[in-house]
Amino acid sequence: MATFVDRYPEEAAVVRATFVVAFVSLGIGAFFGLIQALHRTGYVRILDSVDYYTILTGHGVLLALVFTIFFLLGLFTWAVARSLERPLPDIRLTWAWFGLTTTGATLVAVAILAGLIPSLGVSADVLYTFYAPLQAHPLFYAGLTMFIVGTWMAGADWFLAYRAWRADNPDDRIPLQTFMVLTTMLMWYLSTIGVAVSAVFFLLPWSFGIVETVNPLLTRTLFWFFGHPVVYFWLMPAYLLWYTVLPKLAGGRLFSDPLARVVFVLFLLLSTPVGIHHQYLDPGISEGFKFIAMTNTMFLLLPSLLTAFTVVASMEHGARQRGGEGYFKWLGALPWRDPAFTGMALAGLMFAAGGFSGMINAGMNINYLIHNTLWVPGHFHMTVGTAVALTMMAGSYWLVPQLTGKRLYSRPIGLLQVVLWFVGMVFMSNAMHRAGLAGVPRRTAEPQYQSFDFSTALGSVGELQAQIAFGGFLLFVSVVLFLFNILLSSFETPMESPVDDSLPAPLSGAEGSPLVLDDLRLWTGIAIVLVILAYTLPLGSIVTDAGLFGDSPGFPVLIDAVAMLKEVVA
Amino acid sequence: MEIHAYEKFWLAAALLLIVGLIATVSYGAVGAGIEMIGDEGGTVDPEALDDHPKFGDPGVYESGEDEYDVYVVAEQFAFRPGTSDPIEVPANSTVTFHVTSADVIHGFEVVGTNANTMAIPGQVATFTVEVDGPRDYGILCNEYCGSAHHAMEGTMEVVPEDEYDGPEGGD
Amino acid sequence: MSIETTREHPERGDDPDDRPPGYVVGSGPDDVERELSHDEFDPIGTLGIILVYFVILAVMWAFMYFVEFLGRGITVVG
Numbered sequence: 056m057a058t059f060v061d062r063y064p065e066e067a068a069v070v071r072a073t074f075v076v077a078f079v080s081l082g083i084g085a086f087f088g089l090i091q092a093l094h095r096t097g098y099v100r101i102l103d104s105v106d107y108y109t110i111l112t113g114h115g116v117l118l119a120l121v122f123t124i125f126f127l128l129g130l131f132t133w134a135v136a137r138s139l140e141r142p143l144p145d146i147r148l149t150w151a152w153f154g155l156t157t158t159g160a161t162l163v164a165v166a167i168l169a170g171l172i173p174s175l176g177v178s179a180d181v182l183y184t185f186y187a188p189l190q191a192h193p194l195f196y197a198g199l200t201m202f203i204v205g206t207w208m209a210g211a212d213w214f215l216a217y218r219a220w221r222a223d224n225p226d227d228r229i230p231l232q233t234f235m236v237l238t239t240m241l242m243w244y245l246s247t248i249g250v251a252v253s254a255v256f257f258l259l260p261w262s263f264g265i266v267e268t269v270n271p272l273l274t275r276t277l278f279w280f281f282g283h284p285v286v287y288f289w290l291m292p293a294y295l296l297w298y299t300v301l302p303k304l305a306g307g308r309l310f311s312d313p314l315a316r317v318v319f320v321l322f323l324l325l326s327t328p329v330g331i332h333h334q335y336l337d338p339g340i341s342e343g344f345k346f347i348a349m350t351n352t353m354f355l356l357l358p359s360l361l362t363a364f365t366v367v368a369s370m371e372h373g374a375r376q377r378g379g380e381g382y383f384k385w386l387g388a389l390p391w392r393d394p395a396f397t398g399m400a401l402a403g404l405m406f407a408a409g410g411f412s413g414m415i416n417a418g419m420n421i422n423y424l425i426h427n428t429l430w431v432p433g434h435f436h437m438t439v440g441t442a443v444a445l446t447m448m449a450g451s452y453w454l455v456p457q458l459t460g461k462r463l464y465s466r467p468i469g470l471l472q473v474v475l476w477f478v479g480m481v482f483m484s485n486a487m488h489r490a491g492l493a494g495v496p497r498r499t500a501e502p503q504y505q506s507f508d509f510s511t512a513l514g515s516v517g518e519l520q521a522q523i524a525f526g527g528f529l530l531f532v533s534v535v536l537f538l539f540n541i542l543l544s545s546f547e548t549p550m551e552s553p554v555d556d557s558l559p560a561p562l563s564g565a566e567g568s569p570l571v572l573d574d575l576r577l578w579t580g581i582a583i584v585l586v587i588l589a590y591t592l593p594l595g596s597i598v599t600d601a602g603l604f605g606d607s608p609g610f611p612v613l614i615d616a617v618a619m620l621k622e623v624v625a
Numbered sequence: 626m627e628i629h630a631y632e633k634f635w636l637a638a639a640l641l642l643i644v645g646l647i648a649t650v651s652y653g654a655v656g657a658g659i660e661m662i663g664d665e666g667g668t669v670d671p672e673a674l675d676d677h678p679k680f681g682d683p684g685v686y687e688s689g690e691d692e693y694d695v696y697v698v699a700e701q702f703a704f705r706p707g708t709s710d711p712i713e714v715p716a717n718s719t720v721t722f723h724v725t726s727a728d729v730i731h732g733f734e735v736v737g738t739n740a741n742t743m744a745i746p747g748q749v750a751t752f753t754v755e756v757d758g759p760r761d762y763g764i765l766c767n768e769y770c771g772s773a774h775h776a777m778e779g780t781m782e783v784v785p786e787d788e789y790d791g792p793e794g795g796d
Numbered sequence: 797m798s799i800e801t802t803r804e805h806p807e808r809g810d811d812p813d814d815r816p817p818g819y820v821v822g823s824g825p826d827d828v829e830r831e832l833s834h835d836e837f838d839p840i841g842t843l844g845i846i847l848v849y850f851v852i853l854a855v856m857w858a859f860m861y862f863v864e865f866l867g868r869g870i871t872v873v874g
Contacts, residue, residue: 414853
């Protein structure tokens with residue numbers, strides 16, 4: 056049968072729906088990003104600086120949570136159905152989780168964007184980290200909770216599909232893509248406990264006024280219990296594409312299936328007991344716990360370093376099969392005219408650079424140097440903003456035709472798009488890292504102060520701002536080209552085989568690798584033990600300090616804004 | 626299961642890198658003596674800072690020869706002291722900061738230096754720095770704290786010892 | 797190992813009207829000239845690239861830690 060949409064028409068419809076939500080969020084989020092890049096550098100300020108934080112909240116939530124996770128929901132649905140070679144057990148369950156996640160995401164978006172219209176009395180300018188005691192409208196926390204529960208249902212859907220497959224194939228190894236989906240979801244179940252407890256037991260009752268106060272350090276710690284693993288939840292779809300699709304696009308085969316499994320197991324084990332590395336400079340958490348979190352974080356580099364080798368080796372295999380020779384000359388034999396390949400390869404290259412700034416972020420005491428400076432968003436625009444986002448866009452050029460049965464509208468526009476993204480990000484993130492070293496803070500509408508100036512080791516602040524604004528502009532143009540290309544592709548006429556969707560077997564297969572790799576119960580058990588070891592004592596001491604519900608009343612962001620406006624007028 | 630020799634080599638190199646990174650940070654902690662902000666600062670009631678012996682009258686306190694304690698309250702959208710009055714300390718002294726928040730989470734960053742902490746209501750962030758020659762520093766809030774977050778700034782003045790006229794905080 | 801050494805690669809039209817039906821993005825296997833199995837393939841280029849990466853990481857880490865961080869004016873000592 057021709058392609059995915061012909062084999063699994065019902066699943067393809069769900070995947071298309073998740074991609075539509077993802078791409079709409081991408082468009083809005085990227086537009087907000089452009090507004091921010093021009094606003095904070097002082098080039099164009101179309102909004103009041105008070106509204107900058109509404110736009111910033113929208114940018115973070117729509118891109119980091121909605122775009123990435125809806126793409127993941129679609130990609131994982133595609134991966135489970137195609138690698139198990141069977142439809143999902145009950146498509147009504149699939150549509151149910153789509154409905155719940157979409158409703159939740161919509162409520163969150165409404166709560167945020169309502170902040171632009173003060174007369175509505177709704178605001179959620181709390182940024183995507185929603186640190187209490189800044190308080191958003193209850194709609195924000197309720198929508199977030201629905202969204203998380205929806206992702207849990209999606210995971211259940213994929214586990215049920217796996218169970219049905221296992222009943223028919225008692226002795227087979229778990230197909231690689233399904234293995235990746237299941238380990239990622241196990242990590243997700245474990246880590247979302249933190250944000251779910253924070254939202255349901257503390258923030259939601261507090262925003263409704265049922266409880267008076269919160270313990271800000273507790274809700275912040277629970278956020279980061281979830282907030283670092285979510286990074287890997289963004290990244291695992293990119294890894295799935297790098298491991299299983301990129302080698303094929305390069306004209307080769309995956310170098311090693313067992314090592315891919317080892318990598319995903321390591322992410323399941325180590326993604327969660329590391330969140331305290333976001334709190335190196337928090338009072339109330341002792342240095343020892345910070346050191347433990349750092350050690351875990353540093354070992355979490357291992358799966359990514361192994362991935363770098365395996366993925367580059369798979370590309371080299373492709374290049375040599377295509378006639379590439381020499382130590383490095385083979386790089387020229389790769390299919391650089393293919394936007395799906397080039398986008399993913401550039402995303403991987405950017406991830407290598409982001410890996411470096413991530414090492415700095417992970418280093419405990421060196422955190423004093425860069426904590427909450429522009430260095431940090433410089434880092435994650437290379438990782439989630441390029442390694443993940445660019446891989447997703449590039450992957451779409453290969454995936455969307457399988458979901459629609461229609462060919463891509465334009466390959467050259469796709470190629471231009473992925474290269475523009477890469478170039479734009481080189482300008483923007485490099486300048487952000489350098490500005491961070493000069494002490495320029497993140498998350499601010501106007502990093503221009505009255506009583507002092509920033510000094511840079513090389514160049515000038517003006518030059519850095521120009522690079523940030525220019526890079527941000529290129530990134531926005533890139534997203535417009537992407538959406539335009541995908542939109543026009545939907546008007547192409549359906550055809551028998553719009554894309555070559557076959558995936559060759561790995562060079563070194565799963566057979567012969569230790570069976571224990573596929574023992575999901577064992578790995579989940581160890582992961583839980585590691586989380587208990589890393590978090591019991593710090594959480595215990597935080598609760599002992601100020602109690603479960605603390606003594607901080609809420610500071611609703613809406614009243615802030617009104618007070619501020621009065622101050623400005625007066 | 627075949628693992629290529631190069632891949633085994635890279636695994637070893639990657640582990641070496643990781644151990645090297647942890648070793649560097651440990652050297653910074655033990656050799657260079659850089660301590661992390663921890664839980665030594667204790668807790669305060671963010672609703673009753675005015676009744677606190679030090680945060681009730683925040684500022685610079687002399688604690689020994691060439692040693693000073695600086696109590697700073699961060700609040701929407703100012704540092705006390707720092708914003709209206711600069712934090713003033715003499716050159717070549719040891720300064721211990723005690724930073725807390727009266728309302729939401731803030732950041733406290735002495736611009737261009739490693740003095741950087743979170744200010745969390747209910748918690749006191751305590752850290753000690755050595756200041757050298759006279760110089761003016763900027764201070765800013767580096768955690769989003771509400772609609773005028775970008776206006777939250779202050780200054781710290783390190784003045785020559787002979788021009789320093791004593792700490793301002795306390796009585 | 798080469799199945800064929802030279803092969804014509806007609807430029808694929810980029811204009812939608814020129815594109816042959818079944819036009820595919822990323823049709824890697826089209827250009828595959830030979831099949832290499834696991835044992836016939838030594839990722840020597842990968843090893844070289846990854847070692848260069850290793851050196852860059854180590855040098856930049858040392859610079860950031862010892863120059864940018866420890867070299868700063870006011871540093872936290874306790």
